[in-house]
Amino acid sequence: MDPENDSPGQSGTLYIVATPIGNLEDMSPRATAILSRVSVIAAEDTRHSGRLLQYLGVRKPMVALHDHNERDKAGLVLDRLAASQDVALISDAGTPLISDPGYVLVREARARGFRVSPVPGACALVAALSAAGLPTDRFLFEGFLPSRQGARKAALERLSGESATLVFYESPHRIVETVREIERVMGGERELVLARELTKTFETFYAGPVGRVRESLEADPHGSRGEFVVMIHGASAEELTAGSVEVDRVLALLLTELPVKKAAKLAAELTGSSKNELYQRALELKAG
Structure with a gap:
């Protein structure tokens, strides 16, 4: 049948x-x-x-x-x-x-x-990932980042400590500024791959540390044309450890002056981490 x-x-x-x-x-x-x-x-x-x-x-x-x-x-x-x-x-x-x-x-x-x-x-994110040379055992698809600069920066800060490969789409008129924002938030050495115009005549991959990819994109006269898939290597173990230490330091300082709930809220705004997770961590620090 x-x-x-x-x-x-x-x-x-x-x-x-x-x-x-x-x-x-x-x-x-x-x-x-x-x-x-x-x-x-x-x-x-x-x-x-x-x-x-x-x-x-x-x-x-x-x-x-x-x-x-x-x-x-x-x-x-x-x-x-x-x-x-x-x-x-x-x-x-x-x-x-x-x-x-x-x-x-x-x-x-x-x-x-x-x-x-x-x-x-066909699916652009899967096609891009298959040829990017980044880890694919775990990836986080974020769709499109916010168009406003402040919201986009906040989203990248929230994602900067994620260990999975990050994937999102970006439009040609925002791609250069988005890559610059990635560099400001995650540093110039984080590995980045951009896939442009997939399966079309001018299909292009830009790959390497964020700073070098930005330079290549800015130097390419066609760098702001076509649709993009943006892929960022997840945070390394060293970055995650350093981030955890920094979060604890911020929380410890705030807890000396503020109650747990307010300390967690302010720490979330400062670090881009989850407020709920920071609240639980603040309770642990307060208790021990």
Whole structure:
């Protein structure tokens, strides 16, 4: 029995279909076949996806489903599923829901008991990691960092003590300033890899200590073009030990003048560490 063919009377299936992030030849035969047979395709941008469908020779009705209308449009897609129609969800590039719309729809479809089936394919963060030469046994995907400088700095400070490889996306007009901020927060020697324009003609990897990567990026006339995946080596054991010692020193000083709760709150603001974790550590220091 073909699990992708529903029996008459059953509700439809919502297929989460990955599309190419650059090279159109990365579209899988299965993904193309499913797009060819569903009743409707929910796309982040119908004009953008229309070009892909034209390349694939697929002619299907489309409905726009993006960040600004997902809650309103999800009901239309769910009605199709209830009427035993299969629907495909695609984003502009890569795997839907990975920093792309679809969460509201998928969650509601599952809540109503509809079948939701992934159709794997391209994903920028996985493609970048596979070729970066950084540890992949543990990684933390942060999506996009905050656009405001203060919030971005705070986010990087919070992540600076994380031992897993850090991965996030960045836009071309912010990439240089983001790398400069990484250097200011984590130092110029932390290993950094930038992947730009993955699978496209001008695919580029910048790799090395943060300071050297920044210099390469600033010297490259194309360095502020295209979409980026940013990958940072996790904090070393030495950095973690030094950070722990510094946190304890800050807490100990604050505890001489402040109650535990206020000391933990202020220490969190100063070090970027978790307030709850610092509260527990402050209790330990106070007790012993």
